[in-house]
Amino acid sequence: MKYLSIEHLSKSFVNGSRTAHVLSDITLTIDKGEFVSIIGHSGCGKSTLLNLVAGLTDVTRGAITLDGREVNAPGPDRAVVFQNHSLLPWLTVYDNIKLAVTKVFGRTKTRAERHDWIMQNLDLVQMSHAADKRPAEISGGMRQRVGIARALAMEPKVLLLDEPFGALDALTRAHLQDAVMEIHARLGNTMIMITHDVDEAVLLADRIVMMTNGPAATIGEVVTVDLPRPRDRIRLASQPDYVRARESVLRFLYERHRFVEAAE
């Protein structure tokens, strides 16, 4: 049941006479409803991979297909939760989501239905109390919640999360991870999350895709996390399956593909 498939994908950026090969020959298939984490050292091109799936960057070679259709431009069927929330500061929380909902459902839903849909998504991330606030008036964690609500409100086929909790403190991050897990359990979305946090990857993902270091990074290894859901971070900490998965990711990142700062 291939839902999203990435086949022999390569990406290089040409800058004058210099060509930088960022990604080479990446092949990955993701099932509907699956949660995949992509992990790797910084600069390995994992964000580029996500941008390619989002359609924000053009593919150099290879192809991406989603639900039988080739991806070659950005669109609301691949909603992105950006690392720095990217809410529009001049709009209220409600209006930020409204912009997306009006664009995606302007023709298919009535005004009242759209309003209900916006509030439903705000409820989902527990942010309906701040509907009339501007992004500057709420905390970083809350902004990221709204970013998630905006992405979910597009009813995407795939939800792409680009290091969504990277800029948050550890406690807020844990809350949001729980929120994402709950949403995934409730809605069964297909999700791809970029992260550099091993615990986060193991806790959330069904599969962890580990990237080798760039240039010309590719998929080094894929670990299947066979832990039952719902997952509880405290009980998980002592489970042998969890420990084993965590260890294999750590071993990949720090033994076999140690990040060398001077590797240029």
Next chain:
Amino acid sequence: MNVTALKRKLDLTPKPAAPVVALPPRSTPRRAAWRKRGQALAAGVLPPLAVLVVLLTIWQVGASGEGSGLPTPVQVWIDSGFLILEPFYVYGTQDIGLGWRVLTSLERVAYGFGLAAVVGVLTGAVIGQSALMMRGFDPIFQILRTVPPLAWLPISLAAFMDSGPSAIFVIFITAIWPVIINTAAGVRAIPQDYRNVAAVLRLNQIEFFWKIMVPAAAPYIFSGLRIGVGLSWLAIVAAEMLTGGVGIGFFIWDAWNSSRLSDIIVALAYIGGTGFILDRLVGWIGRVVSRGTAA
């Protein structure tokens, strides 16, 4: 919870260690607020008022000599006080109050500057979107914007064959450059994040313009408009001196030709005041419109 428990809880209220002396309120909060507002107003108004009085005194003393060519402030008041007291009198088609003249000039500025604002923002938005266009157009704009307003007037007269549209064109061509340049800079400064959001939502060009570009670039656009409105007001007075009509600029030229120096000085005060109000008005609109953008 039973009653005894409640009572015990009530006993926990803090008690003062020493007897508390209630001080009488010095003034009601409302009166204090009024006083504060009055003080703030005085702090804003008194210093410029004092400077004005000092300057007028220096002027009075300096211009009271025997061979002085300029009227003193007192003389100005005696000669032309009615121009200040009655801005909106009408004694004939050419003999009208300075208020009317300022309004006539403002009407021309409204046409010229309004056109410059619309065309300038649109042009700036298009140019700001493309690095290549920016590279091509920017040097030309930088040269054209330094051309003094009046230098455009002969060409304008030749093209329009009429003083009315010529004056409006001079305003337009003077005000448009800062609007274009600032809008283009503002559009270039739109963060990639907002562009990504627009791309994911598949906003079309028009939606992108209204929903992302205008609000994101509003602070830049309005600083361009503010410079532009100042320049238009500079240009209209000069243009009217040459093209005639009933504007405030022509009034000065007319007064000079009939040696009414006091009238000129009053007209200068009108021009300065109007320019100041225009500048503040555009600045205020900009603050209201771009509220939240900077945050």
